[in-house]
Amino acid sequence: MDGEDARWVGSMPEVYERCLVGPFFTPFARELAARVARGDPHRILELAAGTGAVTRELLATCPDAEITATDLNPAMVELSTSRVPGPTWQVADAVALPFPDASFDRVVCGFGVMFVPDKKAAFTEAARVLAPGGRLLFTTWDALASHGFGHPLGLALEQVFAGDVPAFLEAVPHGYHDTEQVGADVRAGGLEVVDVATLTLEGRAEDARQVAVGLCTGSPLRAELERRGDLDGTVERVAVAMTRLLGDGPVTAAMSAHLVEAERP
Numbered sequence: 591m592d593g594e595d596a597r598w599v600g601s602m603p604e605v606y607e608r609c610l611v612g613p614f615f616t617p618f619a620r621e622l623a624a625r626v627a628r629g630d631p632h633r634i635l636e637l638a639a640g641t642g643a644v645t646r647e648l649l650a651t652c653p654d655a656e657i658t659a660t661d662l663n664p665a666m667v668e669l670s671t672s673r674v675p676g677p678t679w680q681v682a683d684a685v686a687l688p689f690p691d692a693s694f695d696r697v698v699c700g701f702g703v704m705f706v707p708d709k710k711a712a713f714t715e716a717a718r719v720l721a722p723g724g725r726l727l728f729t730t731w732d733a734l735a736s737h738g739f740g741h742p743l744g745l746a747l748e749q750v751f752a753g754d755v756p757a758f759l760e761a762v763p764h765g766y767h768d769t770e771q772v773g774a775d776v777r778a779g780g781l782e783v784v785d786v787a788t789l790t791l792e793g794r795a796e797d798a799r800q801v802a803v804g805l806c807t808g809s810p811l812r813a814e815l816e817r818r819g820d821l822d823g824t825v826e827r828v829a830v831a832m833t834r835l836l837g838d839g840p841v842t843a844a845m846s847a848h849l850v851e852a853e854r855p
Contacts, residue, residue, distance in 0.1 A: 640701020
């Protein structure tokens with residue numbers, strides 16, 4: 591991972607944790623951790639762990655496992671080390687892992703692979719650090735239109751930036767939804783695809799503003815908005831547009847993602 595998508599500075603990790611983890615990531619983290627726990631793994635490596643959404647669930651479902659949680663971004667690791675104690679936390683790049691061959695029974699990644707420029711290299715590294723018979727499990731978002739929070743935010747951005755809509759949402763978090771391509775990349779990395787499941791789960795937010803603030807200021811979308819100037823004003827306009835679309839008060843939305851499981855021969 592490199593470039594702006596790897597720069598989580600200032601308040602971004604805090605906003606990500608407060609506004610996005612519960613509505614977006616916790617529902618899928620629970621499902622991912624439940625599948626990781628099958629087979630009673632003893633050595634688990636988590637990639638792109640962020641602020642620990644999946645890590646918390648792994649601690650609950652695999653209490654006896656030795657968990658190493660990593661992220662490329664030092665700010666994320668610093669925040670998570672204090673908030674999610676138990677695992678070994680360290681900074682690590684998914685395409686150049688600082689671990690010996692065959693070190694882990696499971697490699698896990700919740701919604702991180704989309705940010706890796708060289709996905710085949712990341713899958714190759716996952717295969718390298720897995721023991722024979724070990725498994726990689728990861729999630730990647732389906733198309734933007736299938737996300738009940740992300741799609742309205744995209745529509746709100748179209749209203750605010752007519753003719754100059756930021757490309758981040760569709761290009762990055764929702765840009766790796768072709769399961770045939772995903773499967774081909776996984777196999778190119780030396781792994782055998784065991785299962786690809788498309789899950790639709792429900793997320794809940796306090797209101798539409800929470801989602802707007804989270805994505806506009808707690809994700810790499812922030813960099814695109816800052817280049818357009820007046821970030822605070824933009825967030826306000828997006829929040830108002832999203833509220834018109836989703837309504838006042840607490841909001842729920844269906845979100846679709848692919849959960850991929852692959853094995854090292």
